[in-house]
Amino acid sequence: MNKIPAIVHISRIRDEGAGMMILKTSKILFLSIFIWFAAISYLAEASAAPSQKINEETLAQISDYVREQFDHNRVIGGAVGIIHKDRLIYSEGFGVADRGRNDTPTEKTVYFSASITKALTATAILQLHEQGKLDIDKPVHTYIPWFQFQHSDRSLKVTLNHLLTHSAGGIGSFQTDGLVFAHKDAKDSLESYVRQFSKIRLSEEPGQSGNYCNGCYDVLGLVIEYVSGMSYYDYMQQNIFEPLGMKDTKFGPSLDQFDETRLATEYTWFLTRKLPIKRSFEEFGRAQDPDGGAYSTIEDLGKFISFQLGHANQQLLTPLSMENTRIGYVATELGDAEYTASGFEVKELQQTKVYYKTGDGIGSSTVILFIPNHDLGIALMIGEMHPEIQLPVAEGIASILMGYAPETTDFPLTFMKLIGIFSIALILLSVLLIGLFIRRGLRRKLHSRSILRLCLSLLVWGAVAASLWLLILTVRPSAMGVYGYPYDLAMGIGLITIVSNLWLGYYFLVLINFIRDRYNRGNI
Structure with missing residues (x-):
């Protein structure tokens, strides 16, 4: 009988010990949750740091820098935008969009984007690759049975990836561009133009080296048509532009949807003077649209950059696919960057990896550049043919955003x-x-x-x-x-x-x- 209280006592001690253990566990759990939330908060602040650092002083420095470069190189006019994650946080126009109207460009001014179109076309190809409708590592003739270059053995080895990375066997724009004159329909018929590629001789094995090739992306445009069963234009509109909200990105004749005052005039050089010319789609025809036919705005290009940064409302590609296709494949001709399957070139700027795509039209110079590590992007559109300055100016802006001094561009003789x-x-x-x-x-x-x-x-x-x-x-x-x-x-x-x-x-x-x-x- 005297042992019963002892048993009760021992049980009480165990209950109290268990209670203490639960209390300690609760404290540890609470502390862990607190630390986790604090870490998340810190990371969120860290990721937002670039935006916070882009204060009025930084923006004023960027504005002064761009204006100085435009004035120094006597640029007629253009517009610039800075993107952080999913927002266009800064845009400004410089000079004029048209000398006659004397109007300042804005983020809604429509410019000829030229070869920036290649990045859009590459996105469409990679989208079809993810859907299992094509494989970028398979030869082109898998999807266009009649396609060939002059060198038949090497031609059979050319894959979609070779076209994406400008490594299709030593051919470049010099060999492909002029083929629009090789047949009466080649200037406005994509298929007729691509059929002329049978006249081109491959000088080396595919994948051996890089040689910038406009026409290779026109072949990709035709692949999109063959695989999807849609016209290139319908596919791009329904699967790229509409999902990203790029409502002002159009091709050629569709420009009649805009009021004339929204369209930047295109200027080119003639006997050392800059003169207005007819629009690029009227000059070039439509066969080369997949490599460089899109017209766009700073606002729309900002949405495309947001997608590349992984912050668009609707992502068109998986993060893994985007990461894999951004790997440098072959070096560019100058050796300071590498071509990737994403349609962009990749290089190091201020010890940071940046991706960019320039566009050089007969009456425009454009560039988009983004820095994944900082969730930042830059879009620059100029209304004249001045291919020497758009990338250096964009890199100067990027340097300012990353806290470095920009370099001055100086090209008195373009x-x-x-x-x-x-x-x-x-x-x-x-x-x-x-x-x-x-x-x-x-x-x-x-x-x-x-x-x-x-x-x-x-x-x-x-x-x-x-x-x-x-x-x-x-x-x-x-x-x-x-x-x-x-x-x-x-x-x-x-x-x-x-x-x-x-x-x-x-x-x-x-x-x-x-x-x-x-x-x-x-x-x-």
């Missing part, structure tokens, strides 16, 4: 301005040679005293004329202007060709007259 100077030189040389031709014809008529000098003149002018005709008839360096040549260069080459043929004809007649004189004198 590539197109140099072409203008060269064209003027050809025109002046032609005028000089025409003057000499007239003077020679009036003074000497068709006489020559030296057969050696006559034969040498015939040889020189024959070589010049033959070279120029070979250039004109066989080389199509681009899809713009007169058979691939900018208008001013076409004028210069045309004049010098006419003059060289005049001189060749003159010396040929002199030779005939020389032989006739010798024959009449009995010397032959």
